[in-house]
Amino acid sequence: MSITYLEAIREAQAKALADDPRVFIYGQDVGAFGGAFKATKNLAQQFPGRVLDAPISEDAIIGAAIGAAIHGMRPIIEMQFADFSAPGFNQIVNQAATLFWRTQVPCPITIRLPSGGTSGAGPFHSQSLESLYAHFPGLIVMTPATVEDAYSMLLEAVAIDDPVIFCEHKRLYYHLKAPALPTEAMPVGKARIHRPGRDLTIVAYSAMLHDALAAAEELAGEGAEIEVVDLRTIKPLDTDTIMASVARTGRLLCVGESFPWGGVTAEVVARVATEGFALLDAPPQRLNAKDTPIPFHPKLWLGHRPTAESVCAAARNLLQM
Amino acid sequence: MLQTVERCGSHNVASSFPELYVKAFGLMLLSRVLDDKMAAFYRAGKIQGGVFLGRGQEALSVSVGLALRPGDVFAPLIRDGAGRLAFGEPVLDAVRTHLGSALGPMRGRDGNVHRGRPKEGMLAMISHLGAMISVVNGALLAHRFQQLNGLVGAASIGDGGTSTGSFHEGLNQAAVEHLPLVLVVANNQYAYSTPNQRQFACRDLADKAAGYGLTARHADGTDLEDCLRVLAAAVEDARAGGGPQMVVARLLRLCGHGEHDDAHYIDPQLKQSAIGRDCLAVAQERLLREGWADANAIRALRLNAAREVDEAVATVQREPPPDPYTEDWCALSSRHLSEGLQNPAFSAPPCH
Helix, strand or coil, X not given: CCEEHHXXXXXXXXXXXXXXXXXXXXXXXXCCCCCCCCCCCCHHHHXXXXXXXXXXXXXXXXXXXXXXXXXXXXXXXXXXXXXXXXXHHHHHHHHHHHHHHHHCCCCCCEEEEEECCCCCCCCCCCCCXXXXXXXXXXXXXXXXXXXXXXHHHHHHHHHCCCCEEEEEEHHHCCCCEECCCCCCCCCCCCCEEEECXXXXXXXXXXXXXXXXXXXXHHHXXXXXCEEEEECCEEECCCHHHHHHHHHHHCCEEEECCCCCCCHHHHHHHHHHHHHCHHHCCCCCEXXXXXXXXXXXXXXXXXXXXXXXXXXXXXXXHHHCC | CHHHHHHCCHHHCCCCHHHHHHHHHHHHHHHHXXXXXXXHHHHCCCCCCCCCCCCCCHHHHHHHHHHCCCCCEEECCCCCHHHHHHHCCCHHHHHHHHHCCCCCCCCCCCCCCCCCEHXXXXXXXXXXXXXXXXXXXXXXXXXXXXXXXXXXXXXXXXXXXXXXXXXXXXXXXXXXXXXXXXEEEEECCEECCEEHHHCCCCCCCCHHHHCCCCCEEEEECCCHHHHHHHHHHHHHHHHCCCCCEEEEEECCCCCCCCCXXXXXXXXXXXXXXXXXXXXXXXXXXXXXXXXCCXXXXXXXXXXXXXXXXXXXXXXXXXXXXXXXCCCCCCCCCCHHHCHHHHCHHHCXXXXX
């Protein structure tokens, strides 16, 4: 018996619907069809009237979630692809993110963003937008990398009184498996040391965790002990765990799948450089996708994003500095 | 919002139409006096940011507010001072937000027309036009989930706002869900400086309703009686389960976009036309003509309005401004997850 990352997301939504009458799901094709990725499979049948198909209106979908949240509901929104949150951007960053600060009325909405690249998906079905949303005050941004986190963090997202951008990685949907759903979870906002080591810290999140782990395994064969930190949430960012790891290893490589200008990896490097400069034995490094739109062809796509191989090469280089 | 109960929906208990008319006129007058005071403060340099008036739109706006009841939802826009008062917003909320009092509903964090009390049904508009429509829809969806029947939501928009994608998405969403939304379009002929002919190409904004499976009502925005009757009918139909309603009112903005704007671009012929009439003057004339109020009664209303505004201003001028040293700089309700409180680099004390 095993459960996939995608099934964990479905199960978390089923539990949220079952446990809390304030929860409802709203998004394109999420109803009887069960969602483009089947993340809401059978939920409309299981919870009649609480899983609603939406018109192709991302702005109005988010706006309605905000209005419902103000009036006591806890909506879960599925954006069909993270990329399509762009037309809903205004409602997310200007309406949802500012509501509590402006009015003292919380905005408990969860926005699920099927994120990241998959083979052949191209420029408009591959984006990772976590850095963009993390930039705005008033949002929490989660990037689960494991089946267990996908389940427990989605439940936490629904329980939190603030807007949560839940970035679930499509590349993990079907292939990542766990023996069972978790019965306990780490607190939101805490990073996890996924693999301990003492020579170099790789900070990663979402699907990049698995490329980082593969690189660490490869480098173990060369005698290097790589510590891999999974950020879990990128906002809030668990600076303490990162700093403690860098204090042990003296070397930092931060890996992200999103575009290279600014973003999570730049933030991590900036924090370590400003607060932990003396801990470093070598210049902190970062690895991101290339500064172009995401290519369609699998061969180009492999060259666009960080992979276990490019993480390995960057880490090897850093170990020699 | 203590005054909500007192003011809101009072027309429902008004024994007669003249009584409702007088009530509406009093609120229009109060709104005009309040606007004039805020404009004077702006000119005196006593207001940070902009001041946006409802001059010329009071008849339409007050009719929206008076048609609503406690429990309904209202998303006013920048020229809805009268509708806000009719829905129950205290004068103090308006003055405190304009003058930036720490004691106001926005506590200096947002200003002027960007105020509200969302839990009490009064949404606090963001600047992006059309964005409030779907938020009202969401509130109405919540009411449906909670089996709160007979409640409606009203959203205001202007001629310019009808060009936004949010307007289209919001109205379509309301139609698909058959929500009791009343969308009130104030066609005041100009979106900032842009005239109707550069804003839309349909003959009449009401024609847009057909695209959403709705029929729109027209209202003469300069005529209080017409506005009261049309809005009451639209709200009643929405309340009775008739789905979304759209009202398009023709009128003219009798001021600049904001008080920084001298509105020199407004066509003088429009000012002389029927839609250029001042709805407040027209309503006053009607009151006198019908004998629903005499000159003394109107003078008393005006004095009362001036006193209420002056008292609010005097109160607010003694109130503290927000203090950056005691401001908590936390954008999240879940304080333990706030970066601002955790990261020293994000919460450095303000400079002197």
